[in-house]
Amino acid sequence: MKVTLIFCILMVPVMAVHAQQDAHLQQLIDDIAAIPDIDVPYEALYENLAQIFSEPYDLNRVTAEELRLLGFLSVQQIDALIKHRESFGDFLSPYELQSVEGLDEVTVDRLLPFVRVYEPETRLDKSVLKRIAENRNAYVMISQGRVLQRRAGDDSTFLGSPDQLKIRFRSSRPGDFSLGFTLEKDAGEPFVFESLWRPGFDHLSFHVQLQNKGIIENLVVGDYQVQAGQGLLLGGLFGLGKSGSETVNTLRRANVGGVPFSSSNENSALRGAVVTIRFDQNLHVTGFYSDAPRDALVEGDSTDSQLATALRTSGLHRTENEIAGRAAIREINAGVVVNRKTARMDAGVVLNSVIFDTPVQRKPRPYNQFAFSGSENHSESVFLNYNHRNHAFFSEFALNATGGTAAVIGLLSSLTPQLEVAAAYRDYSRDFHAFYANAISEGSSVQNEKGIYWGWKYRLTKYLHVTGYFDMFMFPWLRYRVYAPSRGYEWLLRIARNSRSGPSWHIQFREECKARNIYGDDPLVDVVPGVKRNVLAGTSIAAARGLTLKTRLQYSAYQIGGQTTEGMALMQDIAAEFGKLRVAARYALFDTDDYDNRQYAYERDAWLSFSLPAYYGVGTRSYILVSYSFKRMTLWMRFAHTRYIDREEIGSGPDKIAGNQRNDVKLQLRYRF
């Protein structure tokens, strides 16, 4: 058996596939961002995926939950992979995946960048310290970027230079250990040594992780995130509810526990320690404690009467005012997850408490009447996931000490080898509060919502896939810009052809109907349905060896109160490879009537960077990204240019640029040890 497999593996053109891996991650992200939604933290999601991509999982140690985290594997595929490993022994090469029943070519191609088979001798019994010292999977990365035009803030309120600087180090062996740190200074932030936590760079993040050491399954000290159950209380940053191409598998969350946090997202990491202990084969207990500063707007004179009236999440500390809010309050977050995991079932209990040292009290408005206020939030939840044949059931029920409740139940089914279906029901009360939730929702938080989701994915042929979903939702209480209880729906249909050779293309339709305030002469606010329709079409053609051409058209129309506005963007991309030199470029035209029709478009960026700008107004956008590798060094250079024909100044407030052009440059260097 193994001999045949090795033979098969040798037949695969290994190098060619390797070269494509970077492009595959780009494609995956492009798919995920197919219906960009401002509410989804794409950047953090991207960084998490890119992190796995930069230190791929050990195929012989990866767990089912870790595979689920990737978001595109079905329950059957994960099952088949684990079973294959159990019955045939360790994988000899990632290309052995092609012999796993149920993994089709497109899926294998997508999975390959995220897994690797590590040489067995490196797993032998050297001490951890020695393994860390000798680890070859380590890199240090430095990047600098800036806007060439001066912004209003650069001349007045910004205390620092317009450069963005980032230094990142990471050394890891998946399943064994990981350590790393990130230093970052955003554009406009001053570079002054203040303390060990702020050594010139405004933001410092670090972690040390050990895995599979005796009964300690996982230990992270430093910055981390926790994901448990279906994410009603602890959601981490992985996971999308409704995305473009994955309408089925993203619905169920992975129950992974603690994961190191190395994103430059400044306000969402937990800081402290998380440990998972395996008491026996099936019983896992995770405990975590975090004591982290948070940015907030604090009002009140004396210590006793102080209130945090807004939590700030931008992570920007450029002006006196922004710096005043930095680390203004402290957040203690502690929790326990006990779960029992067998081959078919995963059930558990989550306890979580969040305590602020300053009470949080938002400025009262009718729509935020049920928002969190006070200084403590205690919650608990139970979750149950159960697999039966081709069906995977998942659920979680959560409860706040103050009475808020949240529930999600759902089912993923492979009805035929070609057809996968997902259905889920959610009900989050208007007074439910969870700061780290990440569960399926239409609104930006897991609160004040009821909904039913139905998604499907049909493989018409090996390469041709049809996916879609229908989601119906209700908001029992008022929302921001919606001053009445409201309801709406959304559906999406996408037809895509992906193939290893030959052209790829996709076309996608989406309609979303959601209520919104409109203001007329009448002093009363009218709440009316607004309908947004999007059409998206794209092709990708490998025109010659090392040369890829992509064309993409996006169109949208927004209809509210009898008025319709439109927007469109047309993009042409080219990517070419000349040995160690790679070039990617885009030229795009956009024409949008208003902000409701802004066009989000994923752009290629330097390694581990994410770029999803909104094209808005009338103008052109172009960029060029050049990367060059020599020995252990890789250099990226990016230049982006936007020119508007409908305005004489860009942006507003401190970000305002006089003139109709904006140029961005970025330089990034990576050294692999």
Add this chain to the structure above:
Amino acid sequence: MTAQLICAVALLLCVFFAEAQSVSTLMGARAHAMASASSCLDDEWSLFNNPAGLSGVTDAIVAVGYAMTPLLPGSDRMAVAGSLRAFKGVLSAGIFRFGDAFYSEQIMRLGYAHKLGLAALGISASLIQYSATGFGTLWVPGVTLGGIAELTPWMKIGAYVVNPTQPVVSRDHGERLPTQLTAGIGVTPGEQVLIIAEVEKDLDYDTSWKIAMEYRPLGRFHFRLGCRLVPERFSAGVGFRSPRLRLDYALDYSAFIGTGHHVTAAYPFATK
């Protein structure tokens, strides 16, 4: 109080008679669980949906059904239908009733379907009685024509038109029965799965879109899911099949009228 009630009812009747005269006669919890996407279904309830579907009836069968929406009292619907193979096709007869003591619609319907190779054609004729307390009753004839064609072994197309001739309800007000055209496509990607996509156009309303799925794993239970747009509505249901009994239940939910329930039972008489 009584006067108010009469006024309210009279107003309601004005609305009924002035806007749309008839409620939907779509019956069958199986179709209902599938967002009423019924154009490609061929079972004992086809008499009230696409009459061409009657061609799928193999045994003599009697079916009863009841539908209700708790938030809309007085909107209960019920029906009885019986079918048997006769005249080289399938003959079916049934009665339908909507409403309560104040206002009701009653329909007597006779249907016939015949299969010609890969296509089935069907027709049903109805006599509709509208009755409102204090306003008397009114009798109007209606007709429905339908067809189902098998394009490939795994794909069907079905369509039917209700009241193509637009029979007159009231000459005084120029009122006619609503004309409705429904067309759909049914795909069987695997033996256990049926997917139906359908559009429905009633001249008086915006076009409605539906997509639905039925999953029939081995065993006696069937599972269904459907959704509909304009107006948006979700539906789901479960069915039980045995040689002597067919039971179906459907639940639907819409933000306008809340949840609805639909139960049907059918008793096949095995033919020798």
